[in-house]
Amino acid sequence: MTHEIAVIPGDGIGQEVTPAAVEVLEALEIDFEFREADAGDRVKEVTGEALPEETYELAASADATLFGAAGETAADVILPLRDAVDSFVNIRPAKAYPGIDAVRPETDLVFLRENTEGVYAGHEDRLSEDVATLTRVVTQSASRDLGEFACEYVEDGDHDGFTIAHKANVMRETDGVFRDTIQSVADEHGVETDEVLMDAFATKVCLDPEQFDVVVCPNLAGDVLSDLAAGLVGGLGLLPSANVGPERGLFEPVHGTAPDIAGEGIANPAATIISAAMLLEYLGHDEEAERVQNAVETTLENGPRTADLGGDASTEDVTAAIIDTL
Amino acid sequence: MTHEIAVIPGDGIGQEVTPAAVEVLEALEIDFEFREADAGDRVKEVTGEALPEETYELAASADATLFGAAGETAADVILPLRDAVDSFVNIRPAKAYPGIDAVRPETDLVFLRENTEGVYAGHEDRLSEDVATLTRVVTQSASRDLGEFACEYVEDGDHDGFTIAHKANVMRETDGVFRDTIQSVADEHGVETDEVLMDAFATKVCLDPEQFDVVVCPNLAGDVLSDLAAGLVGGLGLLPSANVGPERGLFEPVHGTAPDIAGEGIANPAATIISAAMLLEYLGHDEEAERVQNAVETTLENGPRTADLGGDASTEDVTAAIIDTL
Ligand SMILES: CC(C)[C@H](C(=O)O)[C@@H](O)C(=O)O
Ligand SMILES: CC(C)[C@H](C(=O)O)[C@@H](O)C(=O)O
Numbered sequence: 001m002t003h004e005i006a007v008i009p010g011d012g013i014g015q016e017v018t019p020a021a022v023e024v025l026e027a028l029e030i031d032f033e034f035r036e037a038d039a040g041d042r043v044k045e046v047t048g049e050a051l052p053e054e055t056y057e058l059a060a061s062a063d064a065t066l067f068g069a070a071g072e073t074a075a076d077v078i079l080p081l082r083d084a085v086d087s088f089v090n091i092r093p094a095k096a097y098p099g100i101d102a103v104r105p106e107t108d109l110v111f112l113r114e115n116t117e118g119v120y121a122g123h124e125d126r127l128s129e130d131v132a133t134l135t136r137v138v139t140q141s142a143s144r145d146l147g148e149f150a151c152e153y154v155e156d157g158d159h160d161g162f163t164i165a166h167k168a169n170v171m172r173e174t175d176g177v178f179r180d181t182i183q184s185v186a187d188e189h190g191v192e193t194d195e196v197l198m199d200a201f202a203t204k205v206c207l208d209p210e211q212f213d214v215v216v217c218p219n220l221a222g223d224v225l226s227d228l229a230a231g232l233v234g235g236l237g238l239l240p241s242a243n244v245g246p247e248r249g250l251f252e253p254v255h256g257t258a259p260d261i262a263g264e265g266i267a268n269p270a271a272t273i274i275s276a277a278m279l280l281e282y283l284g285h286d287e288e289a290e291r292v293q294n295a296v297e298t299t300l301e302n303g304p305r306t307a308d309l310g311g312d313a314s315t316e317d318v319t320a321a322i323i324d325t326l
Numbered sequence: 327m328t329h330e331i332a333v334i335p336g337d338g339i340g341q342e343v344t345p346a347a348v349e350v351l352e353a354l355e356i357d358f359e360f361r362e363a364d365a366g367d368r369v370k371e372v373t374g375e376a377l378p379e380e381t382y383e384l385a386a387s388a389d390a391t392l393f394g395a396a397g398e399t400a401a402d403v404i405l406p407l408r409d410a411v412d413s414f415v416n417i418r419p420a421k422a423y424p425g426i427d428a429v430r431p432e433t434d435l436v437f438l439r440e441n442t443e444g445v446y447a448g449h450e451d452r453l454s455e456d457v458a459t460l461t462r463v464v465t466q467s468a469s470r471d472l473g474e475f476a477c478e479y480v481e482d483g484d485h486d487g488f489t490i491a492h493k494a495n496v497m498r499e500t501d502g503v504f505r506d507t508i509q510s511v512a513d514e515h516g517v518e519t520d521e522v523l524m525d526a527f528a529t530k531v532c533l534d535p536e537q538f539d540v541v542v543c544p545n546l547a548g549d550v551l552s553d554l555a556a557g558l559v560g561g562l563g564l565l566p567s568a569n570v571g572p573e574r575g576l577f578e579p580v581h582g583t584a585p586d587i588a589g590e591g592i593a594n595p596a597a598t599i600i601s602a603a604m605l606l607e608y609l610g611h612d613e614e615a616e617r618v619q620n621a622v623e624t625t626l627e628n629g630p631r632t633a634d635l636g637g638d639a640s641t642e643d644v645t646a647a648i649i650d651t652l
Binding site: 074075079103104119120122124125126129130131132133134135136137138139140141167169170171172173174176177198199200202203204205206207220223224225227228230231232234235236 | 400401405429430445446448450451452455456457458459460461462463464465466467493495496497498499500502503524525526528529530531532533546549550551553554556557558560561562
């Protein structure tokens with residue numbers, strides 16, 4: 001069976017790291033059909049639209065999408081793309097790799113971020129010159145989908161349960177629905193959970209990241225807390241992510257366009273290649289996913305390394321080394 | 327002039343650290359009248375109400391309130407108390423002290439947290455079995471008050487300007503109003519600012535806290551990001567806070583009730599005593615505020631120390647040492 005993969009490099013180093021990840025996918029014995037499309041600041045300058053209709057449609061019909069990065073237009077690109085693939089969960093592993101400088105080298109977390117609602121549902125009103133409002137939406141149905149996913153995730157993997165991070169002491173109805181629904185799904189599955197207030201999580205994860213493993217969060221909490229974990233493992237540079245929907249997914253590095261080094265061919269392709277490993281797993285190619293993940297980890301440890309990790313290798317050198325190690 | 331100070335020890339170690347801070351205030355040549363009142367889990371058990379009307383009224387009429395901690399009922403106590411003193415800003419310094427174990431010892435930040443609105447405005451609805459909503463409110467007027475305060479804060483202190491942390495790329499109207507209003511107040515004052523997305527802040531502050539100084543945030547962002555900074559300086563144990571209103575204020579340690587050690591007389595009173603220093607400054611006793619702050623810092627560095635800092639001194643020992651050092 002051929003998998004149709006939409007490839008959206010976007011802006012800045014997205015143009016360099018996305019082709020690198022495609023090269024790695026091409027090196028496997030899997031039948032892919034890659035279809036490239038535009039999005040981001042550059043295409044907006046030309047066409048007036050950061051996310052052209054064709055790009056949206058492509059992501060909405062492909063089996064999976066590999067996305068690079070977008071600049072100023074990031075929100076206009078990435079939020080509709082998450083919607084295009086019907087993604088209800090954003091998986092964000094934050095793991096410190098051996099040999100990489102980290103504030104907290106023992107960090108090894110996975111965030112399962114609700115990907116459709118919360119403040120991202122985006123009903124805003126300017127009621128008057130003085131007053132603006134935003135309607136935060138939380139539903140049992142979206143919380144249930146996330147809870148089911150979280151249960152399967154811990155059952156399939158090597159996890160004892162998950163932690164629900166929320167702010168239900170203040171957002172009693174909305175985060176109350178979130179917490180209670182996920183909790184009851186977990187009870188149905190017999191999956192162990194605990195809960196933590198999102199502010200307390202921020203303190204605790206700095207002091208001792210090992211007390212957490214899988215962390216299930218509302219949308220904005222997942223955004224902020226996973227970026228915090230990124231800080232603990234040494235930055236966004238190595239973090240992959242998967243926006244998972246029932247029938248398709250969108251895979252992207254957590255980092256941005258890195259305008260300071262864009263165009264020089266020295267961007268680190270690791271996060272995008274690990275995102276490609278998540279794509280492989282999503283499509284059921286678990287063995288290849290593991291091969292890619294291991295090849296990246298080996299290369300991170302032994303080199304060659306790009307400048308962000310203190311080396312002087314090019315994107316191409318690192319990609320070639322990863323392919324050699326496969 | 328006599329200052330009337332409401333004293334609300336609350337639950338757990340609040341009962342131990344609040345009297346300690348009162349002792350320190352009593353050791354100064356200032357005319358205080360202390361009036362104690364109840365709040366928290368204990369009084370709720372007895373009366374059914376976590377925040378008795380008299381306590382609210384006392385805080386609403388006293389010149390300043392010193393609060394300890396509350397347990398399960400924290401939100402039911404602290405949010406109305408902030409309202410009782412008409413507090414529009416929560417000042418949260420997060421500073422690593424010499425000799426104290428910290429993830430990032432170079433951290434020295436002050437958060438100015440909007441204290442009245444955002445998701446805390448608290449209009450929640452259960453629209454159906456499935457759907458809950460919360461109306462997040464941001465006004466120009468509250469943002470302007472915070473902006474004015476932030477400008478005076480950096481002008482009076484040793485600060486080059488401030489950073490606005492927000493999520494206006496997603497919450498375009500609401501955080502847009504927040505950012506733009508504060509920005510324009512700063513422009514009127516000729517105060518320098520920069521801005522950062524709150525998720526990016528979470529990464530950056532871990533990697534290099536010294537790039538920030540004064541950070542101005544919406545309510546929930548201030549809650550989470552200041553707790554993150556607490557993690558970087560070694561925990562909530564030493565963090566003070568001031569809820570400032572135009573005519574009165576509420577001063578409280580950021581830590582909670584510490585049920586594991588409550589009643590043993592070994593709680594660290596430092597955060598509450600530094601909060602009392604903020605109370606002194608608020609009431610115009612700048613010199614005494616500095617004396618108290620310095621006495622706490624000297625004692626933190628030279629001991630005696632409570633168990634949380636690896637010592638075996640009692641709350642009383644530490645309080646006595648601080649008073650001796652004044
Ligand atoms: C670009 C922005 C809208 C996005 C988000 O907030 O989800 C980004 O921060 C992310 O986490 O992928
Ligand atoms: C207890 C809770 C309502 C409170 C808040 O969220 O403001 C606390 O976390 C704080 O930061 O003082």
